[in-house]
Amino acid sequence: MKKLWIARLAVVAVLAGVAGLVWHLNVRDEPDVSASEPASVPTPAILARGEYLARAGDCMACHTARGGAAFAGGLALATPFGTVYTSNLTPDDATGIGTWSSADFWRALHNGRAKNGRLLYPAFPYTNYTKITREDSDALYAWLRTLAPVRQPNRPNALRWPYNTQVALAVWRALYFTPGTYTPDTARSAQWNRGAYLVQGLGHCSACHAARNALGATSDSMDLAGGLIPLQNWYAPSLQSPQEAGVADWSTADIVKLFQTGATRHGWVTGPMAEVVLRGTQYLSQQDLASVAQYLKALPGAHADAAPAARAYPPVSPMVAMAGAKLYQDRCAQCHGATGQGVPNAYPALAGNRVVTMDRPANLVQMVMYGGFAPATAGNSRPFGMPPYVLVLSDSEIAAVLTHIRMSWGNDAGPVSEFQVKRLRNTATP
Amino acid sequence: MRFKLSFSSVPPLAPFLRRLAVLAALALGSTTAVLAAPFENTIAQRMQACMACHGLQGRAGPDGYYPRIAGKPAGYLYHQLMSFRDGRRHYALMTGMVDLLSDAYLMEIAQYFSSVEAPYPPPATAAQIGATPEVLRQGQRLVAQGDPTRGIPACVQCHGQSLTGVAPDIPGLLGLPRDYLNAQMGSFRTGQRRAQAPDCMATVAQRLSLADVNAVSSWLATRPLPADTHPASSVPAPLPLPCGSVSGANEVRR
Numbered sequence: 001m002k003k004l005w006i007a008r009l010a011v012v013a014v015l016a017g018v019a020g021l022v023w024h025l026n027v028r029d030e031p032d033v034s035a036s037e038p039a040s041v042p043t044p045a046i047l048a049r050g051e052y053l054a055r056a057g058d059c060m061a062c063h064t065a066r067g068g069a070a071f072a073g074g075l076a077l078a079t080p081f082g083t084v085y086t087s088n089l090t091p092d093d094a095t096g097i098g099t100w101s102s103a104d105f106w107r108a109l110h111n112g113r114a115k116n117g118r119l120l121y122p123a124f125p126y127t128n129y130t131k132i133t134r135e136d137s138d139a140l141y142a143w144l145r146t147l148a149p150v151r152q153p154n155r156p157n158a159l160r161w162p163y164n165t166q167v168a169l170a171v172w173r174a175l176y177f178t179p180g181t182y183t184p185d186t187a188r189s190a191q192w193n194r195g196a197y198l199v200q201g202l203g204h205c206s207a208c209h210a211a212r213n214a215l216g217a218t219s220d221s222m223d224l225a226g227g228l229i230p231l232q233n234w235y236a237p238s239l240q241s242p243q244e245a246g247v248a249d250w251s252t253a254d255i256v257k258l259f260q261t262g263a264t265r266h267g268w269v270t271g272p273m274a275e276v277v278l279r280g281t282q283y284l285s286q287q288d289l290a291s292v293a294q295y296l297k298a299l300p301g302a303h304a305d306a307a308p309a310a311r312a313y314p315p316v317s318p319m320v321a322m323a324g325a326k327l328y329q330d331r332c333a334q335c336h337g338a339t340g341q342g343v344p345n346a347y348p349a350l351a352g353n354r355v356v357t358m359d360r361p362a363n364l365v366q367m368v369m370y371g372g373f374a375p376a377t378a379g380n381s382r383p384f385g386m387p388p389y390v391l392v393l394s395d396s397e398i399a400a401v402l403t404h405i406r407m408s409w410g411n412d413a414g415p416v417s418e419f420q421v422k423r424l425r426n427t428a429t430p
Numbered sequence: 431m432r433f434k435l436s437f438s439s440v441p442p443l444a445p446f447l448r449r450l451a452v453l454a455a456l457a458l459g460s461t462t463a464v465l466a467a468p469f470e471n472t473i474a475q476r477m478q479a480c481m482a483c484h485g486l487q488g489r490a491g492p493d494g495y496y497p498r499i500a501g502k503p504a505g506y507l508y509h510q511l512m513s514f515r516d517g518r519r520h521y522a523l524m525t526g527m528v529d530l531l532s533d534a535y536l537m538e539i540a541q542y543f544s545s546v547e548a549p550y551p552p553p554a555t556a557a558q559i560g561a562t563p564e565v566l567r568q569g570q571r572l573v574a575q576g577d578p579t580r581g582i583p584a585c586v587q588c589h590g591q592s593l594t595g596v597a598p599d600i601p602g603l604l605g606l607p608r609d610y611l612n613a614q615m616g617s618f619r620t621g622q623r624r625a626q627a628p629d630c631m632a633t634v635a636q637r638l639s640l641a642d643v644n645a646v647s648s649w650l651a652t653r654p655l656p657a658d659t660h661p662a663s664s665v666p667a668p669l670p671l672p673c674g675s676v677s678g679a680n681e682v683r684r
Contacts, residue, residue, distance in 0.1 A: 067517030385479030
């Protein structure tokens with residue numbers, strides 16, 4: 001009897017200890033938001049900086065619904081755990097951040113906690129934004145307060161149990177979130193450090209370019225080894241691998257051009273990255289983009305010095321090979337060329353194209369199914385486009401033509417199966 | 431031409447190879463002609479991406495749901511492109527195509543397709559679409575006279591006396607399949623398709639019964655195009671309803 005009581009007490013004590021630890025980990029490094037702030041009029045320079053930083057973070061992409069008022073939120077973000085709706089960032093007192101102080105705003109960015117004390121879901125990438133400086137946070141805050149207030153109530157999230165509970169979120173945060181600041185690496189140049197600050201923090205590149213675990217967490221903001229974006233079925237390629245989107249061997253000018261215009265001589269950005277370029281990176285200064293380029297070029301493992309080991313692929317049946325070649329001739333060759341050579345500054349070459357040859361065929365399937373235009377940026381205002389084939393080609397036809405382009409003209413990549421296409425077709429949305 | 435040139439180098443000792451090549455060229459059929467089209471840095475080249483669904487030159491797709499866009503008034507096309515991008519019209523595939531494009535580029539696209547002169551298909555016959563003479567009569571009456579007792583204006587009051595539309599903002603109603611017309615009037619009725627407010631077409635569609643919709647679409651789909659297929663340059667009288675999608679429609683009869 002006594003033993004049972006001791007055991008029960010021990011269990012209670014352990015639970016209380018864990019709860020206390022989770023609590024403690026959730027309030028680390030939080031600012032005092034109760035202190036009153038002196039009323040200050042931000043300078044035009046601070047407002048301009050805030051607007052610039054909002055571009056760098058591409059805040060608008062998530063905080064604006066299609067056809068809705070800018071920054072008034074309401075966009076549905078589908079996650080494997082349910083739907084998160086983005087919030088109203090306009091300075092409306094009732095539904096936006098009109099009553100927020102700069103400290104409240106900083107706590108949301110730095111600690112992932114809203115003004116009302118509720119923990120925020122990491123669909124809002126505060127796991128990256130925690131590295132933003134207080135000065136930059138204040139500039140963003142000051143600029144957002146100059147927007148016209150829009151009365152648009154935030155829509156409640158529609159998440160499944162237990163993900164819809166604050167307790168579950170607190171446990172997640174205890175496991176995967178540590179508030180932090182960007183600490184400059186004194187062994188590196190100021191330019192590299194500026195690039196690192198933008199990539200790891202406001203740019204939140206790792207939100208897509210890193211794999212997520214079963215609970216939706218990325219390993220850390222410096223991991224850029226590539227990841228499949230949940231439910232969208234676009235693969236954000238590794239920025240470290242020379243076989244994917246590593247840029248160690250690119251010139252800085254080419255990298256900057258891609259961020260400014262969305263296109264280079266050899267191809268264009270597609271999928272979610274096209275939107276990042278359209279609404280975000282095209283507005284960044286030459287200097288900041290050169291900094292980002294320098295940081296990306298210096299990522300570990302980004303050089304193509306080691307040739308990849310020869311790979312063995314399952315055999316392709318002659319029927320599939322013939323069907324793929326015929327489909328290519330009929331549907332693709334007109335723009336991409338008889339030998340996959342493309343047309344410079346218009347249609348990407350497929351021969352030697354890493355999007356074609358990287359292991360994951362997700363982006364190829366997306367492009368063939370849904371097509372689309374390159375983003376109409378200031379530097380590429382009349383982009384070329386690709387027709388959608390989702391209604392024209394069957395899964396087996398898409399697999400055959402992709403197998404053809406992955407194994408022709410010196411491309412050395414594995415075949416794409418009908419099953420792979422089917423999985424991507426059934427869940428993807430354009 | 432391409433094939434002639436390349437196959438002239440086939441040695442005469444292998445005439446059967448030449449025959450094989452001719453057969454292969456025939457099998458490739460129209461593809462060969464398309465392949466021969468050289469790349470041009472033009473808006474027409476850029477719009478090749480639209481043809482997979484909207485057909486050659488934007489003459490309409492094969493199944494009735496991808497409408498003709500060639501020759502429609504530029505302002506009308508521009509508004510539709512913007513509506514797909516900004517969420518007033520809903521078709522994910524189309525939204526995906528225009529999602530990343532600017533107002534200026536959408537206007538250039540609209541003007542391009544507006545300028546394309548392409549032949550129209552023959553109209554459907556009443557037998558093809560199973561329309562009875564009564565249905566066609568009712569359709570003709572609604573198109574030409576409307577129904578003043580129910581506040582339904584005649585189609586011709588806005589879409590032009592010859593129903594080829596009015597430049598720059600009002601589309602023509604001929605040369606379109608009945609399925610497409612039904613789908614559009616149906617989605618205006620339910621609010622699935624919207625235009626800039628005040629949304630005159632939604633107002634009209636909501637006053638139509640399903641029988642009215644079928645009658646109007648059946649009659650329109652069986653009408654041939656007039657000799658001049660171009661949109662009229664102006665409406666004969668002020669519009670019967672305020673229309674947000676029609677520029678200069680402020681002088682409205684109320």
